Structures are given as C-alpha cells and as structure tokens.
Amino acid sequence: MTQSYVIIGDGVAGSSAAETLREEDPDADVTVITDEGEALYNRILIKEFAKGKLPEAPISIHDESWYEERDIDLQLNTLVVDIDVEGHTLETHEGDVHEWDKLLVATGGTPTQLPVGNSDADGVHHFWTFQDARAIKNHIEEADNSVIVGAGLLGIDLAAITAAQDVEGKYLMRGDCWWRYALSEEGAEIIHDALRERDVEPVFQSGVDHFETDDDGQVTTAVDPNGDEYDADFVGIAIGLNFNTEILQDTPIECDDGIIVDEYMQTNHEDVFAAGDITEFNDLLLGERAQNGAWGSAKEQGSIAAQNMVDYGSEPFEWVSSYSITHFDFPFLSFGHPTLGDDEAEAKYSDTEWRRLAFKDGRIVGGVLIGDLSPQSKYKKLMRERRVVADQKDILMKQNFEIDELELEGTPAE
Amino acid sequence: MSRSLQSSGDADVRSVIVECDAADIEPTDRVRHIDQLSPRDRREVFDAVEGSSPAADLQGLESGDVIRFTEYYRVV
Ligand SMILES: Cc1cc2nc3c(=O)[nH]c(=O)nc-3n(C[C@H](O)[C@H](O)[C@H](O)COP(=O)(O)OP(=O)(O)OC[C@H]3O[C@@H](n4cnc5c(N)ncnc54)[C@H](O)[C@@H]3O)c2cc1C
Numbered sequence: 001m002t003q004s005y006v007i008i009g010d011g012v013a014g015s016s017a018a019e020t021l022r023e024e025d026p027d028a029d030v031t032v033i034t035d036e037g038e039a040l041y042n043r044i045l046i047k048e049f050a051k052g053k054l055p056e057a058p059i060s061i062h063d064e065s066w067y068e069e070r071d072i073d074l075q076l077n078t079l080v081v082d083i084d085v086e087g088h089t090l091e092t093h094e095g096d097v098h099e100w101d102k103l104l105v106a107t108g109g110t111p112t113q114l115p116v117g118n119s120d121a122d123g124v125h126h127f128w129t130f131q132d133a134r135a136i137k138n139h140i141e142e143a144d145n146s147v148i149v150g151a152g153l154l155g156i157d158l159a160a161i162t163a164a165q166d167v168e169g170k171y172l173m174r175g176d177c178w179w180r181y182a183l184s185e186e187g188a189e190i191i192h193d194a195l196r197e198r199d200v201e202p203v204f205q206s207g208v209d210h211f212e213t214d215d216d217g218q219v220t221t222a223v224d225p226n227g228d229e230y231d232a233d234f235v236g237i238a239i240g241l242n243f244n245t246e247i248l249q250d251t252p253i254e255c256d257d258g259i260i261v262d263e264y265m266q267t268n269h270e271d272v273f274a275a276g277d278i279t280e281f282n283d284l285l286l287g288e289r290a291q292n293g294a295w296g297s298a299k300e301q302g303s304i305a306a307q308n309m310v311d312y313g314s315e316p317f318e319w320v321s322s323y324s325i326t327h328f329d330f331p332f333l334s335f336g337h338p339t340l341g342d343d344e345a346e347a348k349y350s351d352t353e354w355r356r357l358a359f360k361d362g363r364i365v366g367g368v369l370i371g372d373l374s375p376q377s378k379y380k381k382l383m384r385e386r387r388v389v390a391d392q393k394d395i396l397m398k399q400n401f402e403i404d405e406l407e408l409e410g411t412p413a414e
Numbered sequence: 415m416s417r418s419l420q421s422s423g424d425a426d427v428r429s430v431i432v433e434c435d436a437a438d439i440e441p442t443d444r445v446r447h448i449d450q451l452s453p454r455d456r457r458e459v460f461d462a463v464e465g466s467s468p469a470a471d472l473q474g475l476e477s478g479d480v481i482r483f484t485e486y487y488r489v490v
Contacts, residue, residue, distance in 0.1 A: 044447040048482060057441035058480070295449050322456070324448050324483070331484050373460050
C-alpha cells in the first residue's frame with residue numbers, strides 16, 4: 001500500500017525529512033505544506049543579507065523545481081490550522097483537508113514579542129523570516145540610531161546588522177553581560193569589546209520599560225526600567241521564540257514548550273512525529289529532555305524523523321549541536337548545552353581567547369570557545385562518549401589539551 | 415587568522431580555501447554558513463582557516479562555493 005506522508009513546515013527540518021522520505025520510500029506520497037511564500041531558504045544567512053553583504057539569490061536553497069524533480073508536492077502560502085490526529089487528517093486555512101498515514105510537525109518557532117508599551121510601533125523589528133530580513137534591511141539603511149534588545153545568539157545578529165550598516169547602536173541587556181547563562185563576564189567582555197569597536201554600546205542592568213513614538217506611530221525612543229532614554233528610529237528585538245504548537249491544542253499530542261518526542265522523533269502518538277526547533281527530545285547524551293535551536297540539529301532531526309517514520313526504531317537522534325557567531329574576526333563556537341549542567345570550568349588565554357565547559361554528573365554537556373576552536377572536536381568526542389572528566393579540569397583547560405593526557409575509565413559510550 | 419591559504423602541493427589535497435570579498439559574491443554562487451557544513455567539513459574549514467593544515471578535503475562543497483566563517487572564503 002502506498003504510504004502518505006505529510007510534513008508541516010518547509011524549514012530545514014521539514015525539507016530534509018522530505019528528502020530522506022523520498023530516498024527511503026520511493027513510492028510514497030510526500031507533501032510539504034508551508035505558510036511561507038518561498039521554498040527552503042538559508043535562514044542562517046538572512047543576517048548577511050540584512051547586513052548588505054549578500055545579494056538575495058544565494059540565500060535560496062531549493063527552488064520549486066527541486067520538489068518537482070523528487071515528486072514532492074510543495075504547497076506554499078498554506079497555513080495548517082487544525083489537525084485531527086485520530087482521523088489522520090489536517091485542515092488548511094482555505095478549508096482543504098489532507099489525509100495522512102504519518103505526519104511530521106516541523107513548524108519551528110515565532111519570535112516572542114516584548115510585552116511592553118508600543119512594542120508593535122513602526123520601526124520595531126523581530127527577526128525570523130526572509131521577509132523580516134528584507135524589512136530590516138530596508139529600514140536600517142535609512143536609520144540614524146538603533147536599540148537592540150535580547151542578549152543572546154539572535155540579538156547579537158541584530159547588533160551586527162546595525163554595526164555593518166554603520167548605524168550607531170545601544171544594546172540593552174538585563175544582566176551584567178551578553179549571554180549570561182553561557183558566558184561569564186570575563187568571557188563576554190571579548191564580545192562587548194568587539195561590539196564597542198563597531199559602535200554598538202552594551203548597556204547593562206537595562207532592558208525596555210516602554211517605547212515612545214511620534215505622531216505617525218514610528219518609534220523614537222526606548223525607555224529602560226531605570227528611566228534612561230535611548231533615541232532609536234530602529235529597534236531590533238530578539239528575546240526568544242514561542243514554539244508553534246497551537247495547531248496541536250485539543251489533540252492528544254503531548255506538548256510542553258515544544259512537542260515532546262522520544263529519541264526517534266516520535267510523539268506520544270505512533271503516527272505523529274516532530275523535528276527541528278519545535279521538539280523537546282529525549283537527549284541521550286544529556287540524559288534528559290532538551291531542545292536545540294540550530295541549523296545542523298534541525299536538519300539531522302528531520303532526516304532521523306523520516307527514517308523512523310518509515311521504519312520506527314531504525315535510527316536514534318544522537319547529536320552534539322554547534323552554533324557559531326561569524327560577525328567578528330575571531331571565531332566563536334558554542335556546542336551542546338552550554339547553559340545547562342551542575343558544574344563548570346573556564347579559562348582565559350588572551351584578550352580574544354577564552355573557553356568554558358559545562359558539566360553534568362561529571363560529563364561535558366556543552367561549552368563555548370572563543371578565539372581558538374582547535375579543541376572543539378576533542379571536547380565533542382568526550383561529550384559523545386559520555387566520559388566522566390570533570391575531576392580533570394586542569395587538563396581540560398590547558399590551552400593545547402590532548403585527550404590522551406586524561407585518565408579515562410571504561411570504554412566509550414558510543 | 416583571516417588569510418589566504420595556498421595549496422601545499424600534496425597529492426591528497428582537493429581544495430584550498432581563499433578569503434574573498436563579499437562584494438565579489440555573485441547571485442549564482444552557492445553560499446553556506448559554517449554551521450551548515452557537516453561536522454567533518456566544518457573541522458576541515460576550521461583547520462584550514464586557523465592554519466594547522468593549508469588545504470581542505472571537503473566532501474559537501476565544490477570548487478566555487480563560498481563559506482561564511484570569520485570572513486567569506488571561497489573554495490578553489
Ligand atoms: C536570524 C537567524 C540566524 C540564525 N543563525 C544561526 C546560526 O548561525 N547557526 C545555527 O546553527 N542556527 C542559526 N539559526 C537557527 C536556525 O536557523 C534554526 O535552528 C533552524 O532554521 C530551525 O529549522 P526548523 O526547520 O526547525 O524551523 P523553521 O526554520 O522555523 O521552519 C518552520 C517552518 O514552518 C512554518 N510553519 C509554522 N507553522 C505553520 C503552520 N501552521 N502551517 C504551515 N507552515 C507553518 C514556518 O513558517 C517555517 O517556515 C538562526 C536563526 C535565525 C532566525
């Protein structure tokens with residue numbers, strides 16, 4: 001019998017699932033439904049487009065012919081509004097009903113709105129889609145001064161866009177440093193200095209109380225909780241994602257922040273799977289449920305989900321996620337879950353070289369490397385092998401550390 | 415760190431990675447961010463750019479492709 005697979009979302013998770021499904025089940029019906037108006041594009045590179053560095057075309061990854069060649073039915077501009085899990089159907093905003101034998105939900109997230117006055121004013125931007133990037137680029141090219149809110153991995157992209165477009169910026173942060181859950185002040189200072197060099201001034205113990213606008217509803221000023229005012233005709237906000245789980249409300253599918261899946265990307269219903277940013281998956285390396293928000297992880301989850309939709313239990317997801325920042329002339333890499341764990345070690349080697357590892361139950365579960373990435377594959381190997389090494393921090397933190405300097409007990413978990 | 419790399423002349427060397435100007439990127443070029451490479455290719459690019467190996471043996475990239483890392487780099 002011909003299987004019918006429907007995928008909601010044509011981000012990297014949905015698209016890689018479609019590609020794998022076609023390889024694994026050549027005769028199946030495969031449908032991909034997305035509310036966006038364009039096929040898979042390079043979400044990671046839209047920041048380079050907004051900076052004015054890249055033309056539009058290289059941002060595209062697949063055009064519609066890619067789907068046609070693989071006999072994948074791609075439905076653009078189509079929002080899924082309802083899922084009937086027991087009936088194995090879904091409904092689109094136009095009232096069309098699609099039947100499925102197996103369903104993959106790869107709907108990612110939507111940027112969280114800042115819950116303060118006038119956060120919907122003209123000139124206040126959030127950043128997730130190519131359309132957002134086009135609006136940001138058009139606006140920042142005309143802007144005089146900017147305010148950025150959100151001291152994390154997406155906020156720094158907005159700060160870098162401001163810098164690349166030569167617009168002076170204030171980067172308002174709630175704590176004492178950028179990405180305070182993964183970096184210490186000493187490590188973050190390398191990032192702060194790089195921002196200052198580019199005319200973006202970090203402002204600590206700040207944030208936004210409300211925005212002020214002119215008579216046309218255009219933002220003019222950000223007022224922080226201390227009452228300090230910052231002129232801004234461009235505001236970029238990146239304070240997190242709300243995961244797009246609302247279509248699963250009133251279904252038996254178990255959700256928390258995201259959709260809960262096992263290591264095979266299966267939900268609590270045997271015919272419904274999820275992949276990408278939206279999942280809260282059983283992380284075999286961490287030993288608990290986790291969420292990743294990175295391209296490589298979403299792509300791998302899409303492919304793993306597809307393999308298990310065809311043959312459940314065939315391949316678990318076991319992956320050390322990586323995320324780089326490429327705005328500066330020194331490299332920056334975070335891996336695994338650097339904001340989690342019960343123990344840590346860090347070391348600074350020079351003005352642009354710093355490292356931190358996060359441990360849980362003695363094992364490496366994540367880290368951040370600034371300036372020198374040479375040990376990254378060794379740390380990731382120890383993490384994948386689930387080695388207990390936290391008692392040997394002095395060796396791990398040596399600048400030119402080698403794995404054979406460690407006393408390792410037992411055999412690797414791989 | 416951000417410098418052009420030259421071929422070592424080694425027979426196994428398949429590609430070299432050369433820093434390039436963003437302004438020279440054509441609409442037809444395939445551009446990939448470092449985080450989009452396979453773990454293996456990513457390691458090759460790290461090593462090539464940071465200088466421990468002058469060239470890269472890349473499986474998922476072709477000559478002419480552009481990589482976004484600390485700078486833009488072209489595979490030649
Ligand atoms: C500006 C920016 C920079 C980034 N930089 C990096 C980086 O440097 N490195 C890195 O590793 N990662 C980066 N990321 C994160 C990375 O892009 C994501 O982790 C990845 O794209 C997630 O893919 P996904 O397929 O799970 O979700 P998404 O790409 O969000 O795709 C989900 C799709 O589902 C669609 N959808 C949602 N609901 C519905 C519905 N009801 N009906 C139909 N369609 C629906 C959405 O419109 C969307 O197209 C960045 C993200 C952004 C926004």
